[in-house]
Amino acid sequence: MSTPRQRYREQVRREIKQAALARIGEGEPLSLTAVARRLGMTGPALYKYFASRDELLAELVRDGLGELAAAVRAAAAPQGGPRERLHTLARAFYDWAVAHPGLFLLVSSAPTPAGAEEVLRPFLPVFAQGRPARAVDGLPGWAHVPGGDPAAALTGAVLVWTRLQGVLSVELRGPFAGIGAALLAAEIDALADTMGL
Amino acid sequence: MSTPRQRYREQVRREIKQAALARIGEGEPLSLTAVARRLGMTGPALYKYFASRDELLAELVRDGLGELAAAVRAAAAPQGGPRERLHTLARAFYDWAVAHPGLFLLVSSAPTPAGAEEVLRPFLPVFAQGRPARAVDGLPGWAHVPGGDPAAALTGAVLVWTRLQGVLSVELRGPFAGIGAALLAAEIDALADTMGL
Numbered sequence: 001m002s003t004p005r006q007r008y009r010e011q012v013r014r015e016i017k018q019a020a021l022a023r024i025g026e027g028e029p030l031s032l033t034a035v036a037r038r039l040g041m042t043g044p045a046l047y048k049y050f051a052s053r054d055e056l057l058a059e060l061v062r063d064g065l066g067e068l069a070a071a072v073r074a075a076a077a078p079q080g081g082p083r084e085r086l087h088t089l090a091r092a093f094y095d096w097a098v099a100h101p102g103l104f105l106l107v108s109s110a111p112t113p114a115g116a117e118e119v120l121r122p123f124l125p126v127f128a129q130g131r132p133a134r135a136v137d138g139l140p141g142w143a144h145v146p147g148g149d150p151a152a153a154l155t156g157a158v159l160v161w162t163r164l165q166g167v168l169s170v171e172l173r174g175p176f177a178g179i180g181a182a183l184l185a186a187e188i189d190a191l192a193d194t195m196g197l
Numbered sequence: 198m199s200t201p202r203q204r205y206r207e208q209v210r211r212e213i214k215q216a217a218l219a220r221i222g223e224g225e226p227l228s229l230t231a232v233a234r235r236l237g238m239t240g241p242a243l244y245k246y247f248a249s250r251d252e253l254l255a256e257l258v259r260d261g262l263g264e265l266a267a268a269v270r271a272a273a274a275p276q277g278g279p280r281e282r283l284h285t286l287a288r289a290f291y292d293w294a295v296a297h298p299g300l301f302l303l304v305s306s307a308p309t310p311a312g313a314e315e316v317l318r319p320f321l322p323v324f325a326q327g328r329p330a331r332a333v334d335g336l337p338g339w340a341h342v343p344g345g346d347p348a349a350a351l352t353g354a355v356l357v358w359t360r361l362q363g364v365l366s367v368e369l370r371g372p373f374a375g376i377g378a379a380l381l382a383a384e385i386d387a388l389a390d391t392m393g394l
Contacts (some may be wrong), residue, residue, distance in 0.1 A: 019304075029226040061250060063221045073237065076235070078243025108366065108370070108371050109245065109310075109371050110369040110371065111370070111372060111373065111374065112213065113370060113372040113373070115372070115373040116371070116373070117372075125388055126301060133386075133387070133390065134377050134383060134386060134387075135383075136333045136376070136380060136383040137376075137379040138329075138375070138376045140372075140373065140376075150346040158367075158373060158376075158380070159371065159380075159383070159384070160365040161362060161367065161372075162366075162367050162380055162384065163363055164361075164363075164365070165362070165363045165366035165367055165371075166359040166360055166361075166362045166366065167359060167363070169305065169359075169362035169363065169366055170355075170358065170359050170362055173305070173308070174305050174306050174307065174308060174313070174362075175307065175309060175310040175312065175313040175337075176310070176313070176355060176359075177308065178356065179333070179334075179335045179336065180333040182333050182335045183333060183355070183356075186331060186332075186356070187356070188392040189330075189331060190330070190331075190387065190388075191328065191387075193390070193391065194387040194390065194391075
């Protein structure tokens, strides 16, 4: 059972993270001073809750990866053909990213494979049923790849991550913004072909 | 014939742009004050050369798109099969981006299609020989699409832009950095399949 003081501390930390996300969502660089100002706090007061900008960023990334993984997991269905399941999973990833563009960029930049692995796990049993047209050299080896063909599962996971990064880069900024949903459908269809699904 | 004063002005503007690119390359937000400090200038002195951060950014984007377009154009060869030509063009784009990661991000974010069109132009005659497996809805219409199938050329151009964004997002940051070259080969091979090349 937490004390009132602990609950208050958690509440303030949540508010700081929300203010930081709002700033990132506006395309602004993350500065603790600016976050503090937005909350009517002083910089030194904020440092009682997060020791550094890096600590705040790491926590945002962890939260974001957890949310994205949950969104993808919620779209996993054991029934349906692999092609249809792939589209549904990819669309859940895409929709989450479009709804949280700043957080998506943060999450995509995080260098630890463990978070990406959690996000991609629901794709593995789908791709494990495939027969990729060609291998990709130098893929990272993950600990847990399910039944079927583990190499196909891993190849598919890295390729779907790459395609989603591409489609979302195009949708969220740059000269072709606005055609993301159509691009996603085409790119995932093409990936299903490549993966022999 | 330019005057010494004009030549001096151009020289200082180039130095300002180089310092701004160095800052962007370090992943720092672009601040005119920080750029001025790096050059041993005061902020107000710098404003004599660029009226605003936006003006400096716009000029960096224009320069960057010009450089990227030149790198891709230099890799265009009329001989060779379309598949081989596609790989060569895509690799030239990729190599330029890996060599200029900060500028690549800036250039990819620019919302004007004209710059992207210039970069993608050498791809058009290659894709115009293809027969895409499926269409992508909602593609932007460009003015100048060469012979062959203009719809195929346009589809291929937008898809190769998307794939390059994806592979470069993966290579330049995040959990799978370092496998970009192998990913590029696989993704461009798969695109050649999809485009019927």
